[in-house]
Amino acid sequence: MVTSTDRLARFLGTLMIAGSLIGVLLSLGAVVVLACLGTGDYPRLEFLVGFGILLLGATPVIMLAAFLVRAVQERRWATVAAATGLFLVLGLGLFEVLG
Amino acid sequence: MDLLLIACGGIFAGLVGALMGVGGGIVAVPFMNLVVGVPIHSAAAAGLISTLSVSCGAAGRYLRQGGLVDIHSALRLEFFAAAGGLFGGIAVGWLRGPVVQILFAVTLVYACVHIFRSALRPREASSSVGTTRVRIMVTFSLCFLAGVLSGLLGIGGGIVVVPVLHLVLGLPFKSATATSNFMMGLTAVPALCGFVSRGDLDLYMAAPLAAGVLLGASVGARLMPRIKTPVLKMGFALLLAAAAIEMARKGIGSW
Numbered sequence: 001m002v003t004s005t006d007r008l009a010r011f012l013g014t015l016m017i018a019g020s021l022i023g024v025l026l027s028l029g030a031v032v033v034l035a036c037l038g039t040g041d042y043p044r045l046e047f048l049v050g051f052g053i054l055l056l057g058a059t060p061v062i063m064l065a066a067f068l069v070r071a072v073q074e075r076r077w078a079t080v081a082a083a084t085g086l087f088l089v090l091g092l093g094l095f096e097v098l099g
Numbered sequence: 100m101d102l103l104l105i106a107c108g109g110i111f112a113g114l115v116g117a118l119m120g121v122g123g124g125i126v127a128v129p130f131m132n133l134v135v136g137v138p139i140h141s142a143a144a145a146g147l148i149s150t151l152s153v154s155c156g157a158a159g160r161y162l163r164q165g166g167l168v169d170i171h172s173a174l175r176l177e178f179f180a181a182a183g184g185l186f187g188g189i190a191v192g193w194l195r196g197p198v199v200q201i202l203f204a205v206t207l208v209y210a211c212v213h214i215f216r217s218a219l220r221p222r223e224a225s226s227s228v229g230t231t232r233v234r235i236m237v238t239f240s241l242c243f244l245a246g247v248l249s250g251l252l253g254i255g256g257g258i259v260v261v262p263v264l265h266l267v268l269g270l271p272f273k274s275a276t277a278t279s280n281f282m283m284g285l286t287a288v289p290a291l292c293g294f295v296s297r298g299d300l301d302l303y304m305a306a307p308l309a310a311g312v313l314l315g316a317s318v319g320a321r322l323m324p325r326i327k328t329p330v331l332k333m334g335f336a337l338l339l340a341a342a343a344i345e346m347a348r349k350g351i352g353s354w
Contacts, residue, residue: 006165009162009163009165009168009170010162010163010165012159012162013158013159013160013161013162013163013164014159014163015159016155016156016158016159016162016284017155017156017159017160017163018159019155020151020152020155020156020159020313021156021313023152024152024306024309024310024313025310027302027305027306027309027310028306028307028309028310030306031102031302031303031306031307032102034303035102049302049303049306050302052306053148053302053305053306056148056151056152056155056309057151057288057291059155059284060151060154060155060158060284060285060288061288064174064285067170067174071171076171078171078175079170079171079174079175082174082175082177082178083174085178086174086177086178086181086285089178089181089182089185089289090181090288090289092185092289093185093188093288093289093291093292093293094292096185096189096292096293096296097292097295097296099296
């Protein structure tokens with residue numbers, strides 16, 4: 001029997017594969033085009049390079065958020081605490097970047 | 100030309116990593132530092148991006164297969180690994196390049212021993228290491244250590260996490276690998292924060308490396324069942340030993 005957690009895991013699995021592929025390919029494509037164009041100022045392409053990597057980094061965080069929501073719905077408080085703690089660590093990391 | 104070299108190195112690192120059962124970072128970082136000539140801090144940052152891409156791809160596949168990733172245990176352990184990753188990513192900024200290179204050389208030697216042992220005899224799971232409380236403390240501490248290593252050196256930390264999950268917690272090997280892959284991506288994100296804040300992450304090198312590692316890891320995962328791995332593993336372990344010697348030599352030389 002396929003439970004709702006299994007369905008969520010499958011959906012998030014697809015999301016993770018898609019996120020990593022799109023993120024990496026977007027960045028790589030922009031880097032290759034920039035290399036072909038040579039010297040010059042191409043802000044949109046430079047943005048795409050960063051955006052691809054950002055998308056890659058955001059993929060596991062989105063997955064974590066989805067598992068946190070599911071853990072709250074299922075009242076698995078130990079998992080909720082762990083996921084919230086993880087968000088706290090990620091928040092500290094973001095603080096390090098922005099600060 | 101550099102782009103092509105980095106992408107080819109990434110493919111090699113991903114392929115070798117998948118065949119050896121370790122992440123691509125343990126090969127990609129020495130490649131970037133020793134072959135491409137990138138400073139060790141930037142090489143480690145690029146290694147983390149590769150780890151992130153491989154982890155997302157592999158964990159995604161395992162999640163779709165269902166039943167392999169122990170999500171609830173992974174999230175509890177991941178708190179310690181992520182905290183270690185954040186600490187390692189910040190702490191590496193306090194260390195000079197040669198110190199990081201020597202640390203990496205020591206880790207490579209450990210990886211060699213790990214690969215040699217796995218080639219000679221597959222490990223049997225044992226959950227009889229001490230009492231439950233001791234096992235939990237050991238697991239949390241080693242997950243934190245794996246995170247610190249990930250943040251310091253730009254590797255996934257699977258060489259520490261997989262044996263912990265398999266030997267200490269008694270998870271079946273395949274489940275331990277899947278759970279470790281799931282955890283690695285979440286460790287890499289906070290670990291990267293320190294590198295980003297210092298400006299060590301060069302996106303123009305990280306993108307082709309990550310794409311190469313992702314491609315190499317996918318090919319390696321498909322090839323793995325068809326290849327007799329013990330002999331290959333010993334060959335790769337020797338390659339890592341050579342990288343360890345070169346890395347140590349470079350680190351000591353520029354001390």
